[in-house]
Amino acid sequence: MNKYTILKWEKLLLWLIPPILRKKTHADWLNVLLSPIRSIYEETLYKMQHxxxxxxxxxxxxxxxxxxxxxxxxxxxxxxxxxxxxxxxxxVKPTLQYVYLHKEYYEPDYYLEDGITRVKGELLIPQLKIYKHSEYKYKKNKPVYLAHLKDYTSVAYxxxxxxxxxxxxxxxxxxxxxxxxxxxxxxxxxxxxxxxxxxxxxxxxxxxxxxxxxxxxxxxx
Structure with missing residues (x-):
């Protein structure tokens, strides 16, 4: 915060009081009257800084x-x-998702056995897992979500x-x-x-x- 925006209210008030009126009782009374202005100033300054x-x-x-x-x-x-x-x-909003063919998209978690691609001893058949919107939660983990027409017409995001x-x-x-x-x-x-x-x-x-x-x-x- 810039120093020119910080007001020392007690010191400022003391400067503005004529020397002949600089008594504690008078200063306390004026300080009470100044409280609403101080609150408005600090609240407005806080809003301006955000x-x-x-x-x-x-x-x-x-x-x-x-x-x-x-x-x-x-x-x-x-x-x-x-x-x-x-x-x-x-x-989290559904986006248009292109559904790939198996030969175009597959999970790379596989190994070769006798020159044949296998997963757990079976031939690799890639699967594209589809999730419902209720399962499409955390931003860090983005599954493939196939949107329905209702997701664009009936759901407000x-x-x-x-x-x-x-x-x-x-x-x-x-x-x-x-x-x-x-x-x-x-x-x-x-x-x-x-x-x-x-x-x-x-x-x-x-x-x-x-x-x-x-x-x-x-x-x-």
Whole structure:
């Protein structure tokens, strides 16, 4: 933070009081009157120093709702999960996927036996595994997902996802609204209006988000 943006309010107030009125009682009274202006200044300055970039959104969320943790913008997603930090990841959306023929695509996990390609003693027959959308979860592990027409017409996808550690839902920092979807990969609904106001203030207009809770003990591979 630049030094010219930091105001020493007590010293400034003392300079502005005429010498004849520089008494403790008078200074304390003026300091009380100055408190709202100080709060507005510090809040406005904080907002001006942050943008809708991911690292700033993560920093603001952790400073507001997870102050006991130290946020490191250079940490990987796996490290943020271990450190129980609030972090942001891109949304998982299906993309157009070309289905390869067996002769065009195969897994390289094979060995040769008598000049014949075999896997576990049998001829290698390459298989292209297809996943449902509910199984297409973690960004680090991207399986091949064959999208259906409904995935483009019936499903509304968020622009990004906010991941919060489960400890913050258990200690009451975040209040979870009931969710009718029993899937373990389903997004949760946060009831804290402060959380949504903060995200809506900093994020780009028109950008939508979903919130997920995660447990740091079980990292998805």
């Amino acid at each position: 943008t809708g970039q991911v690292i700033y959104l993560e920093k603001i969320l952790n400073e507001t709702f997870n102050p006991t943790k130290t946020y490191d913008p250079n940490a990987s997603i796996d490290q943020k999960r271990v450190d129980e930090l609030i972090y942001i990841d891109e949304s 968020a622009n990004f996802r906010v991941f919060i550690p489960e400890i913050l839902t258990k200690n009451g920092t975040f209040i979870i609204q009931p969710n009718n979807d029993n899937s373990t990969a389903a997004a949760i609904k946060i009831a804290n209006i402060e959380f949504h106001n903060l995200l809506n203030f900093y994020k780009l207009a028109g950008k939508s988000y979903e919130t997920y809770a995660y447990s740091p003990e079980v990292l998805e591979k």
